[in-house]
Amino acid sequence: MLSAPLFMAGPVPIMPAVVVTWAIMVVLVIGAILLKRRLTAMPSKTQAAAELLVEAVDGQIRDVTGAPPGPYRAFIGTLFLFILIANWSSLIPGVTPPTATMETPAALAGLVFGSIIFFGVKGGGVGGFLRGFALPNPVMIPLNMLESITRGFSMFVRLFGNVMSGVFVIAIVGSLAALLVPIPLMVLELLTGAVQAYIFAILSMVFITSAVEKGTPQPDPENPTPENKES
Numbered sequence: 001m002l003s004a005p006l007f008m009a010g011p012v013p014i015m016p017a018v019v020v021t022w023a024i025m026v027v028l029v030i031g032a033i034l035l036k037r038r039l040t041a042m043p044s045k046t047q048a049a050a051e052l053l054v055e056a057v058d059g060q061i062r063d064v065t066g067a068p069p070g071p072y073r074a075f076i077g078t079l080f081l082f083i084l085i086a087n088w089s090s091l092i093p094g095v096t097p098p099t100a101t102m103e104t105p106a107a108l109a110g111l112v113f114g115s116i117i118f119f120g121v122k123g124g125g126v127g128g129f130l131r132g133f134a135l136p137n138p139v140m141i142p143l144n145m146l147e148s149i150t151r152g153f154s155m156f157v158r159l160f161g162n163v164m165s166g167v168f169v170i171a172i173v174g175s176l177a178a179l180l181v182p183i184p185l186m187v188l189e190l191l192t193g194a195v196q197a198y199i200f201a202i203l204s205m206v207f208i209t210s211a212v213e214k215g216t217p218q219p220d221p222e223n224p225t226p227e228n229k230e231s
Contacts, residue, residue, distance in 0.1 A: 017101040024085050024098070028078070053077075060202065065209045071122075072205065075115055080201040083108065083159070087193025090167050091186055099196075100164040102156075109156040112204045116148065120211030132214030151207055155200060162196050 005013035035050055043051060057077045061069035083099060090097040098104035120129040133144040166189045 015101070015103075016096055017098040017104060020089055020095060021086070021098045021104060024082060024089070027085070028081060061205060064202065064205045065212075067209075071119070072208065076201050076205055079108070079111070079204060080197050083197035083200055084194060087163055087196055088190060090163070090189060090193070097163055097167065099159055100167045102160055105156045105160040105163075108159070108200070109152040112155060112207065113148070113152040115204065116207050116211045119208045120214070123212035124214075129211065129214075132211060135214055151203075155203055159196055159200055162192065166192055 005015050006019055007014050035046065038044070039047060054073070054077065057073060057080065058069040061067075061072050061076060065072070086097050086099045086104065088097075089095050090100065099108075117129070120132065123129075124132070133141050133148075135144070169185060
């Protein structure tokens with residue numbers, strides 16, 4: 001979606017989507033700080049809702065990876081919350097959600113691509129991560145590398161396309177129909193925004209898990225380690 005820059009930071013134009021992104025980041029950071037300072041043994045409604053969200057994220061990470069959620073919770077949880085709020089910002093009059101512009105979904109896909117490398121190297125070392133591209137045999141190296149790039153591109157296109165189309169539909173219906181007619185579409189947009197945030201976060205976790213598993217040495221059943229013998 002084309003829009004005029006709000007102001008210039010030297011030679012760099014600052015677009016509305018960038019300002020909305022900054023606002024969302026500020027809300028998330030300040031909200032997290034305030035919530036952390038007010039944690040109690042007897043949780044308030046806000047703390048209970050936050051704990052429920054953390055438990056839901058942890059549950060999804062366990063279901064996808066089968067591993068403790070600790071190493072992934074911060075990244076996946078923040079990714080989900082940011083995309084969710086960004087998608088829902090379309091319901092604020094005059095606000096274009098950052099995820100309806102090409103730059104934000106592309107940046108998010110870039111973050112996921114970087115996280116795949118980070119967690120893959122962390123799980124199996126540089127050698128293990130690179131060896132993962134040679135599975136199941138070295139002939140697949142070019143295709144595996146291409147796949148790692150196209151995964152991020154597909155996530156970018158999916159998020160950008162779905163959010164942008166929803167914004168267009170609401171804007172068109174709102175301009176042609178009465179005030180109350182777009183309300184069902186806005187409710188649908190809330191659901192669509194939540195689903196898109198969930199899908200993006202889950203796909204990120206799936207791709208990260210794949211990189212970690214490929215880079216981690218697997219036990220050889222013919223030459224079990226002492227730990228495997230004991231089990």
